[in-house]
Structures are given as C-alpha cells and as structure tokens.
Amino acid sequence: MVFYYSIRGGPCRNANSHIILDGNKDIICYVGRDKHENEFLIKYGWPGDIWFHVDSLSSAHVYFRIKNLHSNTRIPVDGIPIDDLPTDTIYDMMQICKNNSIAGSKLASCKMVYTPHSNLKKTFEMDSGTVTYHNTKLCRYGRCDKDRPRIKELEKQKSEDITIDFYEEFQQHERHMVTRKKHERKQGTTSSAAATAIYDPVMEDLKHLKHKSKRQGDELSGIDAALEEMGFAKSIATPNTTLDDDGHHGDGDDDDDSRSRDPLWMQEDKRRRMETSNPYLIFLCERGYPLDQAKQTLETHPKKLAALKALFFSCAEDKGMDSSSTGGDVDKEELKSARQEEKEVLQAIFGEDDPNVQFQEGDESNLDSVFPITIYEPPDRYELPPPLLMEVYASNTNYPLHGPPVLAVKGGGLSEAILNKLTHLLVKEAMTRAEEEAGDPQIFNLIQFVGEQVEALVEEESVELKKQEEERRAEQAKAAKEAAVEKAKKEGPSQTVFHNDAERRAYALGIVAAGAALAAESGNAGAGSMLPKAKKEEKHYDTGVSDKSLIEDMFG
Known part of the structure; x- marks a missing residue:
C-alpha cells in the first residue's frame, strides 16, 4: 500500500527557469508504508525522482515525482535539478517525512536529507529499506521544525493505493525513455531536441557543482593564485578533488594540472585525445590496448x-x-x-x-x-x-x-x-x-x-592502492622523524631527543639517580671534616619542561 499526499508547488528556485509546478497537476508525492514497501520503491524508482529521509534516524521514504510524464505537455522535462525544487515543495516533503518517523515525530526539530533517487546505493548485505549514497556531493540537507497545522492539512489530503504495480510502472517509464531517445536520435541534435532531452539528475547536479566551483574559485583561478602568493594556504578542497581509499584528499601534482584531480579513467581519456585525433586509435585504446600496439x-x-x-x-x-x-x-x-x-x-x-x-x-x-x-x-x-x-x-x-x-x-x-x-x-x-x-x-x-x-x-x-598509501604515510613519518633529529642537532646539545617513551623514562630515572648520588656525596664530605672545603662545581641537568613534569608525576 502506497500513501499519496497533495503538496504545494511553485516556481523553480532557479531564476533562469521558466518552469512553475502546480502541486495538483504536476507533482506526485508518495510514501512507503513499511520497510518492505520501501524496498520496492528503492528498486523501482525513476531516475527523476527525489528521495527524502530524516538524517540519521529511521523514517519513511518520501518521493517527489513529476506527474504524467508520458502525456503531460505542461512540463517538458522528466525531472528538475534538485537545487531547483520549489521552497514550499521542499517544506511539505520534509514535514511528511518527519511526521512519518517514530523518533523524528517526537522531536521539535530534526535534520533532513534529500537526494536524486539515482544516487541511492543498495548492496546485497543491507537490510530491507536501508540505503547509502553513490556520491554524497549530490545530497542536500535542511532543518525541519514541527508544524502541527500544516501536518493536519497534509494528513486530510492523504490517499491510499493498494493496486499499484511497481514493476509495470517502472517498465512503462523505461519504454517511454527509450522511445524518446530513439526519436531524438532520428531528429538529430537541434536546439529543440536539446530542450526536451531526457533529464539525468546525477550528471546534471555534478555539472552544476563544477560550474559552482569555477565561480567560487577552483585552485586555478586568479583569486586563489593571488591569495596563495599573499601567504594564505589552501584549506578548502574543491568538489573535483579526488579522495584516496581512506577518504582523504589527494595531494595532487605540483604542476597545477586540473586533470590530477580527476579519477584515473578521466585523466586517461583526456591524455588519449591529446596524444591523437585518430578515432580508430582512440577506439582501440578505450578497450585496453596500448597506443603503440594499436598504431602498429x-x-x-x-x-x-x-x-x-x-x-x-x-x-x-x-x-x-x-x-x-x-x-x-x-x-x-x-x-x-x-x-x-x-x-x-x-x-x-x-x-x-x-x-x-x-x-x-x-x-x-x-x-x-x-x-x-x-x-x-x-x-x-x-x-x-x-x-x-x-x-x-x-x-x-x-x-x-x-x-x-x-x-x-x-x-x-x-x-x-x-x-x-x-x-x-x-x-x-x-x-x-x-x-x-x-x-x-x-x-x-x-x-x-x-x-x-x-x-x-x-x-x-x-x-x-591501500598498500601504496600506507607506504607513503610511512615515508612521510620517517622523513618527519629525520627532520626532527636534524633540527635537534642544529639547536644544540641541551636538547634531548627521545625516540620513544621508554627512552624518555630511562633518561628521567638517570637524572634522579645522578641527583641522589650528588646529594649523598655532599653529605658524606660534610660529616668527615669540619674544615671548610673548596666549593665544588655545581652540575646542572637540564631535562626540559616535559622531563620535569614526568619526574614530578613519577616521584612527586
């Protein structure tokens, strides 16, 4: 059983968009009843759907969908970018999602997440209704405060459908998309065909991220270069920066080549097209054959x-x-x-x-x-x-x-x-x-x-890759250790370098023992003779602040 809600629409938040969504005519908002039904919705969702959920809490899966895609002439797209969703639409979707969460409904406010359905990642070991994301850059977050009057209005308009065939709807939509693609290929690439092209939400949002990073500075712009010359270090990674296996940002090359921040398959594709314009060579290299062998x-x-x-x-x-x-x-x-x-x-x-x-x-x-x-x-x-x-x-x-x-x-x-x-x-x-x-x-x-x-x-x-990363970190640690030793040697003999905690403790015990021996020697000399003796040269043992605190901890 799927629950349907009537929600508000409005103009898209993109100022350049001409699309205005009518909540009753253009939008479908549907919710799964339980985790097993959520599993069907995950499996048979459409690429243009937007998925809403309470972040870090159990809740219903709430979906936004453009209505009547196959015959609707009002909206000439199969979906809209996630950042263009009308404000009132997002508000209503979040209220429905929060209200259908056992833990979230009891809270005055909670954090929400929404992302394109095609960004949901499902693996075999996950429980029913559980998902993660292919790319967290495509997730959007918001705060939802409890709004009882609005929830009551939404609940009054709720309807149920027990006859829905998830698989048939999915197949029908796929057939529609294939038919449209074939039609567009026959028509050729024209401005009208481009305007009605099938919408791919994941690629569209990644494209927006790249445009946004260029507008704000992407380590290659004049602003970033000027700031670096003035002594401001780079502290924010751009969305295109690649991550290693542990999720850390890669160091990149020193030549400021933007390709170094792309995954390897993108770098190789750019390299191929720079090395040759022969389409046959590119064809063979894309299938794993080396360039020299392909040429021969x-x-x-x-x-x-x-x-x-x-x-x-x-x-x-x-x-x-x-x-x-x-x-x-x-x-x-x-x-x-x-x-x-x-x-x-x-x-x-x-x-x-x-x-x-x-x-x-x-x-x-x-x-x-x-x-x-x-x-x-x-x-x-x-x-x-x-x-x-x-x-x-x-x-x-x-x-x-x-x-x-x-x-x-x-x-x-x-x-x-x-x-x-x-x-x-x-x-x-x-x-x-x-x-x-x-x-x-x-x-x-x-x-x-x-x-x-x-x-x-x-x-x-x-x-x-993990092994290489461990070796790289070991080399960095070794280099840092050698640099510390060299620095200590340059700063003078009074600075003692310890390679581990055991050496530090042994050094501290030696200092204490030397002090005790000196005290005993001074005491014995004073008891054996009443004649004044020449004052012995005092010995100073500089163990540093850390050694002093260690001795106080051990013997204080």
Missing part, C-alpha cells in the same frame, strides 16, 4: 574492426593458444541457425528496454551486440563512470561452430591497465570454452565471467 596494428589492418580482431587474437597467441583453429569451412545454414537461436535467447534474457543492451538490427542471425556487466559496481573513487560494457563482434568469425567471437570490454571507470588484463583473461576463457564446448552458445557465460573477473581485479587494485 592499424598499419597492417587499417579498418577499425579488422584491427580489433587482430589485437584480440594476438592476445591468444601471447597465451600460447592457437588462433588458427578459429577458421575453416562451415555449413552456412547451420551457422546462421545457431546464431539466430542464441540471439533469441539473449534478447529474452536482457530484454529490449535497457538502453545499454544493443543488438544489430536487420539480420536476425547477426550476433554483433553490446551487453552491460550488471553485477559490477564501481568503487566510489571512480566518481560515477560510464557503464561497463562487453561488446561482441561475430560477423567475421565462425562462432559458435569454430572459435570464439571477437570480444571487447570498455567503460566502467577501469584504467587501461585493468582493461588490458581483463581482455587477456577474457580471450583465454573464450578460447578454452570454444575448444572444449565447440558449437555451444557462450556469450552469456562470458558476460558472467567478465563480471566475476572485474570484481577481483578492482579489489586487487584497492588493496594495492
């Missing part, structure tokens, strides 16, 4: 797919496998029938609504296709990368009767080095399966194989 292959295979095929089977030769077994004469009708059957199975498994799934149109026996690796979840350090895709090129091969198809992996925020490793593992697996299970369909199994291997490679990278 294109000299003998000037066509893009021919070069990709040559590189793919050269990986097999590197593994000591015989790629010549992939050729040979085959029955054309048998090959066509086998491919058509496998294509029908893959279309049934992956469906046609996922925009990342692509099948070659026209010939039903053409197996050239693209599939997303859905079980792969990129780490936060990759910062919202493009989806990880496996491409299948079977046209110029005898797959599945003899040998594997040509395969390629791209995207996912993976570096060229990891993509290269993954490609070599994929080639070996594909060749082995083609030899041991000749004639059997293998594409689905290879998709699963890529998902398993990429998780292992990313975990291996995470361990290596």
